[in-house]
Amino acid sequence: MNIVLLGSGNVATHLAKALNAKGEQVLQVYSQNLLNAKLLAKQLNAEAIDNLAQVDQTADLYIISVKDDAIEHVATSLKNVNGLVVHTSGTTDISILSSHVKNGGVFYPLQTFSKIKALSFDDVPLCIEANDDNQLQILKDLANKLSDQVYELDGAKRKVLHLAAVFACNFPNHLFAMAHKILEENNLDFNIIRPLIAETADKVMDNLPESVQTGPAVRNDENTMNKHLEMLENKPDMQNIYKTISSSIKLMSK
Amino acid sequence: MNIVLLGSGNVATHLAKALNAKGEQVLQVYSQNLLNAKLLAKQLNAEAIDNLAQVDQTADLYIISVKDDAIEHVATSLKNVNGLVVHTSGTTDISILSSHVKNGGVFYPLQTFSKIKALSFDDVPLCIEANDDNQLQILKDLANKLSDQVYELDGAKRKVLHLAAVFACNFPNHLFAMAHKILEENNLDFNIIRPLIAETADKVMDNLPESVQTGPAVRNDENTMNKHLEMLENKPDMQNIYKTISSSIKLMSK
Numbered sequence: 001m002n003i004v005l006l007g008s009g010n011v012a013t014h015l016a017k018a019l020n021a022k023g024e025q026v027l028q029v030y031s032q033n034l035l036n037a038k039l040l041a042k043q044l045n046a047e048a049i050d051n052l053a054q055v056d057q058t059a060d061l062y063i064i065s066v067k068d069d070a071i072e073h074v075a076t077s078l079k080n081v082n083g084l085v086v087h088t089s090g091t092t093d094i095s096i097l098s099s100h101v102k103n104g105g106v107f108y109p110l111q112t113f114s115k116i117k118a119l120s121f122d123d124v125p126l127c128i129e130a131n132d133d134n135q136l137q138i139l140k141d142l143a144n145k146l147s148d149q150v151y152e153l154d155g156a157k158r159k160v161l162h163l164a165a166v167f168a169c170n171f172p173n174h175l176f177a178m179a180h181k182i183l184e185e186n187n188l189d190f191n192i193i194r195p196l197i198a199e200t201a202d203k204v205m206d207n208l209p210e211s212v213q214t215g216p217a218v219r220n221d222e223n224t225m226n227k228h229l230e231m232l233e234n235k236p237d238m239q240n241i242y243k244t245i246s247s248s249i250k251l252m253s254k
Numbered sequence: 255m256n257i258v259l260l261g262s263g264n265v266a267t268h269l270a271k272a273l274n275a276k277g278e279q280v281l282q283v284y285s286q287n288l289l290n291a292k293l294l295a296k297q298l299n300a301e302a303i304d305n306l307a308q309v310d311q312t313a314d315l316y317i318i319s320v321k322d323d324a325i326e327h328v329a330t331s332l333k334n335v336n337g338l339v340v341h342t343s344g345t346t347d348i349s350i351l352s353s354h355v356k357n358g359g360v361f362y363p364l365q366t367f368s369k370i371k372a373l374s375f376d377d378v379p380l381c382i383e384a385n386d387d388n389q390l391q392i393l394k395d396l397a398n399k400l401s402d403q404v405y406e407l408d409g410a411k412r413k414v415l416h417l418a419a420v421f422a423c424n425f426p427n428h429l430f431a432m433a434h435k436i437l438e439e440n441n442l443d444f445n446i447i448r449p450l451i452a453e454t455a456d457k458v459m460d461n462l463p464e465s466v467q468t469g470p471a472v473r474n475d476e477n478t479m480n481k482h483l484e485m486l487e488n489k490p491d492m493q494n495i496y497k498t499i500s501s502s503i504k505l506m507s508k
Contacts, residue, residue, distance in 0.1 A: 160440040168433035169454040170469030172426035177463040179422035186414040200423040201455035209431040212368040215424030
């Protein structure tokens, strides 16, 4: 397949590299910032462009992987292409494309991507959606090449998944950052807590999280919770998080 | 070493099995609930007791692994023993023992333990504290048998570590439980999000969490955050958590 990639962020980068590794040909990488486009295009033997008017009109697939609020603008520049146009957003409806392009779809990888961390695409859940069966089949075939976990999901389900992902990934990562801050201020290395983080995730690979909840809140250990809140006396932000989540744990374990 | 284990909870169970596997002899398991004591004692070829007056007075080591507020009561029953008496609590001072027993110490494993999940003790950070060098050496030798990560930490640092662990483990696990709830209510399987959870933890094994933060809050994507809050309209508890953590992410990324 000949592919044009519109975007050069975390998702675009990981997806393009995975496609490239499976023998798909990325023709062009578009970014508003030509330097970013070039950085990625170089790794894919693709052309870097920073002007939507330069987009190759003959590709089989156009992947729009830009900020949600820029998807529509990018889509308007693809109104004449015959290839399939997909976006990679968890929260954006397929209809944002349908009103601008002939063949619109969704190709949403449910994973956290950072440019500095490589990962295998094999077990990245890929959520696909299309407007007709032929297009769905094209996306399904492509998705199956990349990953063992391919899901057909409509926009409503995809949005639910994206919301769940914020709770399962973005928020926990921020709590790891708070743990790091607490340790750092007391000259303790983040390394000491890494095995705990690894095990916390590993535990829910075979169990449901609510069945392996530990800590003072689920034990209703008010004494320890009060001591912790005292230690956070000068950190209203952390104290607030501590109270909010502890209350929620108590609520759920009732 | 001949060991008496006072407690039969998650920490007691994992620690006793690890000691047993390294050839240490657990003589007795005490629990207020004789059935619990028996369940664990059977696996260790130890005697199960439910009365502190039955505790063998001649052991080398007494490990008190009970709820924090029960440690002192258990310690008072060990005032005549010559062996070393340690507790396994992250938040409790060593002095709670010193006033009751001859030789008090701390043996705190920084990990999340659930009876239903086995784990290797090799990389469980063990935090030890003692009142004199001889006792510290005994604990260090024992800890080194069990784990490659042994830290000498005073009570103040141990309490910091315990607080950080709540942020790095207990709170994230609760957020996983919320993600599960969101998925379940929409007939989506928890399996779909497990690779994301695994990668979220894996990312911070070699990176610091603040450098790999992703999601709408760190992008300041108000549109997505507002949509998410709408989806949580009838869930004040989750909405509250969503707002609190998102604000904190924005604050930290400023």
